[in-house]
Amino acid sequence: MNTFQTNATVVKTEQLGPQIYRLTFSAYDIAKSAKPGQFVMLKASQGLDPLLRRPFSIHQVTEQGTLQILFKAIGKGTQYLSALKVGDVIDIVGPLGNGFDINTAGGHCLVGGGMGIAPMLYLAKEIIKGNKPVDLKIILGAQNKDEIAQLLLNFSELGVEVIHATDDGSSGHHGFVTELMEPILTNNNEKDWNIYCCGPHPMMKQVASICDKNSWNCWVSMETMMACGIGACLGCTIQGINTIQKQSQNYMHVCKDGPIFRAADIKW
Amino acid sequence: MNTFQTNATVVKTEQLGPQIYRLTFSAYDIAKSAKPGQFVMLKASQGLDPLLRRPFSIHQVTEQGTLQILFKAIGKGTQYLSALKVGDVIDIVGPLGNGFDINTAGGHCLVGGGMGIAPMLYLAKEIIKGNKPVDLKIILGAQNKDEIAQLLLNFSELGVEVIHATDDGSSGHHGFVTELMEPILTNNNEKDWNIYCCGPHPMMKQVASICDKNSWNCWVSMETMMACGIGACLGCTIQGINTIQKQSQNYMHVCKDGPIFRAADIKW
């Protein structure tokens, strides 16, 4: 027993930006066995529409057994979730997937873009917990200031270097997070960087290529449509690289084999 | 233009009994053109489940353009409605159907059972408004005291005779509303009774038969499954009596030909 289906109670709701919400549930069992990079599947309707659960990265957990997700309301399911109120009950399955393997050697750099920021707070806390002294840099990206301002507060409490970029330049670097990586990481005496990345596909592809060039370890959190989240439907396929051992179609499944993959294993 | 589709705002929510709710919307156009016995169709979901609108009798309207429905939460749609909060918006179509024809001659007796009580408050008010001095008796029935106590308060404000029955005897007469009709109405010097009835099918059938025996005018409000509410789908069929003019299948449609029918026209 390490995956649970629970009726969790909403204990806190926050709106962090124009369409950005954070929900806190009491889900003791899930919170207790979770690790950064794992996700949960939430039933995002009262009836049968939408039918399928929606996957969300675990954003934070607390000792008290609460669990947070951070999301953008972009469609039916997320709109439903954004309207939940304290005391409402939600059906949640998790923790799911493999989570990040935190490498104990070398420095750590977290790169989160958009809602890919969600798992980074949890990951940062775990890295800080386990590694002292910690060499941790955090690079966050968003569309604009409104989307990221409140989240930056949470990260700044960690006491590590946090830099950020916005697409429109309204806050931080004007441009992409990928432009920040090399200036920061290559000037650093630390050679052996571990990059943990979550964000839109084009961003992760770019991060993977930068890491490849610099021979940095790179892990990415992949997204696909999911029906089950537990390896049963075989629907959440992505294509892995073709090696000699693996045949031409090296299909991997995001929910079971991931969502965290070594960037080098993905066919971008 | 006498039927409207409006996004109405919930201005008041009440729970009147274990599963009994009353919602007040601001729906000026509909309220202004409504008459007692007519109904509205409400979209009772955010998405596509449940798919079809739900029909509800108009319970009350106010001068200010608000409109009330009274309902029991018995399934998906009504449960959704019962969770609405002040400020929520709901998509509503109405007023629909033909409404009660208020006969100006003779005395009036309103018989409402269960949620069939809903249209009776509006009807009573209209009768009182138009007829002075008014000979109006109201007979209400419910399963138990909890279901009817609060509603009785609304009716008692009307200043006319209101008697009631409960199935379990927890309030009023222990038994059926149909048992109260003849004792009250036949002892009365008024001969020409107009009976307006709404409630479960067996009850209305019984009322119709009592009226037939006593040669009282009787109108009933019929219920069927409805898809459109406006006479387009031809789904809300009931069987009328077979007269010489009408062929063997004298199908009538509740949403257009009703929901109010002369009891004598129905094949019970």
Added chain:
Amino acid sequence: MLKVRIGSLSLPNPVMTASGTFGYGKEYEDFVNIHKLGAIVVKGISFDPRPGNPPPRIVETACGMLNAIGLQNVGVERFIEEKLPYLRNMNCRVIVNILGDSVEEYCAITQRLNEEKGIQAIELNISCPNVKKGGVAFGTNSSMAHEVVSQVRKETSLPLIVKLSPNVTDITEMAKAAEDGGADAVSLINTLIGMAIDIHKKKPVLANTIGGLSGPAIKPVALRMVWQVADAVKIPVIGIGGISTWQDAIEFILAGASAIQVGTANFFNPRITDEIIIGIEDYLKKNKYSSVREIIGLAKN
């Protein structure tokens, strides 16, 4: 920008209402600018009036509904007397959906409609059982379909649309039979056959036992069939089945439909056809197309 052609018929936009879901038009006058619709397909008309099936006739299902109306209608004479004048007056484009139990009935209705003004096209509903041929539906047997289409074709020069049933192994075969028979267009899909059971009464919910499934639930099946039929025939295809939003309408057009019909969605959103017309226009503008015709079948490239 929204103009489309269905054979010789030119429509101001590709949005029609599906037969049996829009009454005879008047039912929706408070909600929709009915004269602005591409066309109104009226409730299926038989030669004589039909009373339809006993109740219950409808039941809701997951994202859909079952109906067993049993083709209740006023018959061709009363349609012409009571319903057509209003639609003509309102300047609506009227497509008359017709049904029969025999080739002769289809032909007789067509002859009668031929005499009237204000009818833009005839839609042949071939989902009815052929009573003369042992009750097998015209719509599930391609040679019977071919027969009825070619006979009706002889009776009229009005554009002839053949409405296909989805309850077949290969719908392209039926579409080709209709095309060969002389149809100007095919429309699809009619309802899927389904049923529901009342577990308390332990009986089918519908008095008729089985009924036709419609609504959003069937959209994926309808879209697939439109996609297949658009490849199989040269005549225009009219897409029907579960269309409830302008996005749904665009999907059908991208799949190869020259026009679409909205059915069940009229019931839960009586204003939907107006909304779909606006939505299609906005989509074209945002995507910089100058005509809806540019995107017909575009998803095939």
Added chain:
Amino acid sequence: MLKVRIGSLSLPNPVMTASGTFGYGKEYEDFVNIHKLGAIVVKGISFDPRPGNPPPRIVETACGMLNAIGLQNVGVERFIEEKLPYLRNMNCRVIVNILGDSVEEYCAITQRLNEEKGIQAIELNISCPNVKKGGVAFGTNSSMAHEVVSQVRKETSLPLIVKLSPNVTDITEMAKAAEDGGADAVSLINTLIGMAIDIHKKKPVLANTIGGLSGPAIKPVALRMVWQVADAVKIPVIGIGGISTWQDAIEFILAGASAIQVGTANFFNPRITDEIIIGIEDYLKKNKYSSVREIIGLAKN
């Protein structure tokens, strides 16, 4: 009270999991008492492993989903080595769903499974195209269905269930072909063929263009087919299609199903099979039946 028989196979209750929706059982061990299920029908097995289709493989639709997994599976050898021991150990009743592109492949898989312990029955998925016969699916041609069933029948004495495709004009014809071929039971329905289009990319959503529609949306069609097939054959019928609540399961049993399979509902409610078993038992008690067998087909009276 819940015991049912499917031919020579006796099951503690009528609730199975549908192939392809429950993995190889282990995936659900945290949610369901898998050894208490009537049976587990495992993901379809071919002779050699298959990689399946490229992504995207799934898309949500109104009250349903489309999948084009493309029958990805580990092949019969690895199934026996890697998956079967766990299920045997857990004391689960295992039904192996098999698929092939030729009669020979179906027979070869059956021969191999015959050698193994811990397999209660074989379910023949005949929805695959027969590559030798020009790609027409076994499941849409009754003589091809008859052929594959009777050949596989010769290879095994295990109970043989034939799983029918709904994408046919007359499913009773297919059911009779299976019965004639020697099937011990039929199960239905497999998915309806559907598709979805991405209106931004202007392309089909699924890489495979078309996919199989499943979930609550298809329940009315499935129930109607079960009702028809139960009238047409003497062998037991297993009902599948959109079952998401115990009420749905009761509907199928009342329609004539001796057992049911739960598919897509496992995805959105991984505990659903346990809930359905309890729900059926409660229903029987409340309605004072002593065995589920008393209500099989009851809605037909």
